[in-house]
Amino acid sequence: MTNSIKELENARLLFVIGSNTTEAHPVISYFMKRATRKGAKMIVNDPRRIDLCRWADRHVRIKPGTDVAYLNGLMREIIAIGGQDQEYIANHTEGFEELRKSVDGYTLERTSEITGVPVETIREVARTLSEIKPASVVYTLGITEHICGVDNVRSLANLQMLLGNVGVYAGGVNPLRGQNNVQGACDMGALPNVYSGYQRVNDLAIKDKFEKAWKVGLSDKIGLTIPQMFNGIKDHSVKAFYIMGENVVMTEPNAGHTKKCLEECEFLVVSDIFYNETVSYAHVVFPDLCWAEEDGTFTNTERRVQRVRPALKGAGESKSNWWVLNELGKRIGYDMGFTSSRVTYEEMRSLTPSYGGITWERIADVGLQWPCPTTDHPGTEFLHVGGKFTRGKGLFAAIEYRPPAELPDAEYPLLLTTGRRLWHYHSGTQTHNSEGMDNLFGEELMEISPADAQRLGVKTGDWVRAKSRRGEIVLRAWVTDRSPEGVCWTSFHFAKACGNELTIDAFDPISQTAEYKVCAIRIEKSADGEPLGSTRVPVRQARP
Amino acid sequence: MSNALNEIFANHPNATVDKLIPILQAAQRAEGYLSMETIHAIAAHLRIPSGKVFGVATFYNQFRFEPAGRCRVTACRGTACHVRGGRNVINSIESHLGVRDGETTPDLKYTFETIACLGACALAPVIVVDSKYYGKVTPKKALTIIENQ
Amino acid sequence: MKLTMDGRQVSFNEGQTLLDVATANGIYIPTLCWHPRTGPASRCRVCVVEVEGMRGLQTSCSVAARAGMVVRTDTADVKSARRMTVQNILFSGHHNCIACEATGRCELQDVAYRLGIREYPTIDEPKEPMDTSSDLIVMNPNKCIVCGRCVAACNDVVVNQVLTFAHRGYKTKVVCDTAVPMAESTCVQCGECVQLCPTAAITERKSMGMGREWELQKVNTTCPYCGVGCQMTLYVDKAKNRIARVKGREGIAPNEGSLCVKGRFAYDFPSSDKRLTKPLIKKNGEHVEVSWDEALDYTAGRLRGIKDKHGPDAYVAIACARSTNENAYAMQKFARAVIGTNSIDHCART
CATH class of the missing domain: 3.40.50.740 (Rossmann fold)
Known part of the structure; x- marks a missing residue:
């Protein structure tokens, strides 16, 4: 984060994009929710109707993977209505002309067509961003886990520099780690x-x-990044692999590929606290x-x-x-x-x-x-104070929208996006081994929109088979309007139905982060199921 | 959601929490009582937690959460009524109808309630049956009034 | 600015309450409904003081300090009013300290003790049922003093908006949503209410019977879950080598006391009997337990062999974003200085 957590409580405008804060960073969400009670405006930009929307003034439902187009469209509109901070741009940044040219093609109509956001909404969000300053941008993996993750982050930096919101209290670009x-x-x-x-x-x-x-x-x-390491095992240039406390079988995309690589590895050392899915492949295991x-x-x-x-x-x-x-x-x-x-x-x-x-x-x-x-230094609450960047001046980057690596088609007609649930943590090594947590949420569910569920003849509690080009899982369905039509959602917390069996191993060329947030799947009903039962229906996450 | 409720919401478009009590009153007038479904619907309309609606509604005596009987019997337990034998009137009604304060008969004919003071002390002891006041009642007289409804 | 408190001239700042001024000057005023994070509620009336020129006793948590005020916190009237209030609170609930989970950390118990209440009448009315529907939190209305701290915590601190007061007067009760059992409500089990409850009206279920406040060792540490880095105190049963309870550290950045369901309740995995306890080597396709020396010698031998035969870049390693800075640093130094490669990464990308 360029800024501090406590500043979020005093923000005037929160622009949240790709962050399911109440579930993934609950304590930070308290600061954000308190800000809205003190009068801050909050715009939640997310394909899903996440719980945070309850406190938002506006929920902008963008199509997964279209963030660059959305942000470029917003920036074009902000420039069109003169909402940019001209003085800040002149004194603290470089490359504004290039940015202006690069966003020029993102007209309201074209942006709306790519992102699925109505023209009027784009216009209003641009107006709000122009009027209320500073805005604090909060993002998480919904921004970075794309083949254009770096582009997404740089677009957010562009937006904030354009508005003069970097290097100020309660502003900034704030990734929640x-x-x-x-x-x-x-x-x-x-x-x-x-x-x-x-x-x-x-x-x-x-x-x-x-x-x-x-x-x-x-x-x-x-050296090699994680995906390159796995490829190194495949081409036999990597012989020894030392994994410290990472359950890669469940956390890496395309789990089938991960398992094959681990099987082929000449010498695999794993240190961990539990005998998890990855430990079983190791030649040597160290108890941590x-x-x-x-x-x-x-x-x-x-x-x-x-x-x-x-x-x-x-x-x-x-x-x-x-x-x-x-x-x-x-x-x-x-x-x-x-x-x-x-x-x-x-x-x-x-x-x-x-x-x-x-x-x-x-x-x-x-x-x-x-x-x-x-x-004797007191530490640094926020970075780039007064618009002073590490490199001297903030550099705008001209960024073009690129579609996700794999989009739905006739064979795999639904878009799967993945993430985390409040009740569990990653592969669940810690939460499944803590009493009471599995009673709160004990099995993975596939979230399906009511429209898709109706087409598939699926109701909440039914068993469904979800297939991608890489693998398949069988789990129960949760029909919910948290998902927009055409979009399904699941997590990777449960070994029995791990979302990463389905996800695609396509990576951002610079950060080497995988596109966990978009892949194409097909869903078939496999059997009728019992309703989830009043205490087991996750009412807590689906409040109106 | 009932049509009546939809109409109430239509009369209060974009309402905020300030309109909570008028909406609760209108809903109770329309439906006779506030069901949990109604409370949830009001919460959703006002975009506030249902607990907030429940908390406000239960604070006030005027709201009820179970269907009321067709005939509403209210007996005063104020000081003046008490000294003039109001307690006996109350006991007699309760045992006759087989319900306690605040309850409704299973056939949904009568709802019986007591109230701290009706302010009609000169007429003590007083009962009110379907908004009509009856003064200087005795246990026996009270039962006759109720049975004649 | 100055005012007089118990005959002493004390200075104060704009915006301070009489309670703030007393606390800053080491003067004890009992409180129950007030909490630094929920502010004054003026509900319990235990913090009353006398202020010259003001009629009746004043709740010090809500009265702003003004220059020249003359305040007395220890007159006979004040003491008897406080004592009567606390006695009424005790009388109207079922406070059985011997069996109570909160003994030793109960604010009601402490206030009664400080006020010299040695005995109090009890009534034997039917007890209200406890809400034990949740696996993590128990609500016991018989110990509720209706101070409102949990309701304020739920609505104003974590803004989850589940707890509310229902009914009024003597019948006032704290409920979830529309008085449904906690497990069926919209409660996300963050436990902020547990932390702010001054009695045992809302307590952690897993901690019941796990040890008294004074028996448990307190260890300050950082939460092991997400990147917020909440500061927490672990209450540790040293003899049994297990964590009995977790509490957010009040007034400390970044979380200022708040936690979430994982931080507060998913703490018992270290004591799981499924933990790995010995090094393992795969022999004939099976993992077998070995000594540290055997595991280290074997691993060092294999790594040296691969390095000698294929060069340092045949070694790759993933450090852990869950482990400490020290372990991550050791992992990269090992790759770079011992093996001679920069192929060290971790799951920052996932």
């Missing part, structure tokens, strides 16, 4: 192109710095300490570094990963020198400028937000 420490794992350099703190591996000065610190020769060749047993830090979506403390003794002989990796290093011939979690952190801190001032003592009670270069 999905996992507790996905921000931290990025910050730590668990990425193929950067060391910790986004220091590039192919920058020779950086390489030199790390070689001196680690006293070892390093590679300046950018879990969250309540670990000593260390997480970094949250607003870049806040916070302490994690060991409350419990580890299960059996389970160990921390840093210890396991250090032991392996010693046996292979390089001692990483990790004698405790804290020693590991301190080494990272000494080599990572943005974390330089964040000591465990300083975050004993309340976390600090990076960048925080020195121990």
